[in-house]
Amino acid sequence: MNLRHSFLAVLVAFLWGINFVAIDLGLHPAGHDVPPLLFVAFRFLLVVFPWIFFIRKPDVGWKAIIGVGLFMSAGQFGLLYLGMALGMPAGLASLVLQAQVLFTILLASRLLGEKPTRKQLLGVVLGVAGLGVVALGRSVVAPVLPLMIVLAAALSWAVGNVVARHSRAKSGLGLVVWSGAVVPLPLAALSLLVDGPDAVFSTVVDLQPATVLSAVYTAVFASLVGYGIWNRLLTLYPSSEVVPFTLLVPVVGMTAAWLVLNEVPTPAEVLGGLILLLGVATAVLGVPRKPPIVGPALRVKSPL
Template sequence: MNRRDVLLAALMGSLWGINFLVIDWGMEGTPPLLFAALRFALVFFPAVLFVARPRVTWRVLAAVGGLVSLGQFGFLYVAMAAGMPPGLAALVLQGQVVFTLVIAAVALRELPTRLQLVGALFGSTGLAVVAVGRDGSWPSVALALCLLAALSWAAGNVVTRAAAVPSGLGLTIWSASVVPLPLLALSFLVDGPAEVSAAVAALSWRPLAATAYNVVLASLVGYGIFNTLLSRNPSSAVVPWALLAPVVAMVGAWAVHGDAPNLAESTGGAMLLAGVLVATRPSKRMRKGLGLPSGSPAPSS
């Protein structure tokens, strides 16, 4: 990538990393599922008026929205409300790469390469180190919920792959149509009508400002940069920049909240990120199959 694209990629990863801090800040005093419902209501409308619906069935849109948006962010927001630090949340969510390889192997018969197996094993070991090395400052249920968020994201990746859904802003916006009402219903069920009604009545600028960042900067600007970079560069040169997000989130959490990870969390996190990098690096066989020179990266699926 040229210098301009490197700067754009760094901006993209930074926006996504800061987003975890913004979620943690904006959700204070607001039920997490209600906060998520507000986010996806604004992702869908008014953008739906200007972006054409992708040429896929409503069943596919519902599956992608239910897994990638509702499942991933529903579990993630509840995990963070339960005490998962934003930096570690961003880190653990990268476990979706490992889960995607496993689900794709079972559901699509897409057997992983040797490099992917090594990366998945290394990344899984890193997750285990984070879990075992937890110092008690945050509950284990928060980790379980964050892993469910990663699992839901991975399942959505496989659905997208199996249905050959075209990537793009249209899919993000239109799949969000199935997300707000179920999240709102779950919030009523989990938090109770009284708490949800009180939260809506007392809605302040803080959750609204956080939602504006989620929608405009993290989703539209970040995703727009991502797609622009993919149109000009091989995907494996672009995708690893997403790993900047957990680094920015962890540094930001340390700077703002003093949430410094312990030795086990730092070691496990480094192992997870290294495993993801290995798992997403194309093999020579993949490069040859795609007609790429041995020194160039292959697009990811």
């Protein structure tokens, strides 16, 4: 990856690290709790409108657009916001979500023919062990369900990564905006079913400034800027060259959560987190670039 693209990848990691604190502040403004699925729907309204009227549809099929929207946007953020609303700390969420790197490697191997090396498989094993330590430590001090939900969000993100990579869209920003259109109506409807009309109506009519500012940050900086760059990089480089930069996300996220939210992880969470990051680093750092092998289910004219 050239220097300019490396700088952009670092910028994305910074924006995404701050994003977790912004989400937490938006979900829990003073004296209020915002329904998480409604919050995600609101975020993606800002991602889509008015930009969809000015940004051309990406040069990919509707299956790719819907797939990215369902997995990288609706699935990832619906589950992430739900996990954080149920008590998952922002800093820890930024760490656990990096399991997406390990999931991406495994899914890219199966679906894109990017066969993992022994080193990558060792990294996956270390990462799983780290997650086990985090889960064990978390279960001692708090319910483990929010952790499992955020882990499911990581899996959804990984599926979205593979779909985005296979799509080879030339416009990363276009893919973000057009795929984002998949999110608002289904998640708003789901929020009505889960939270009830009264909770949704009271949130809308009494929208707090912290929630609005959070939604603006997550929509503009995390989604439009961050995912616009991310999706473009995934179309230019193998997944193994792009995903290592997400190692910086929990560093930024946990530091920001400590400074802003006064979150201090337990020793077990720190130990498990270090093992997880070691696994991710083992899996993705220093991996030689090889021409990918096209899987039997996929037929492409050039390397993905």
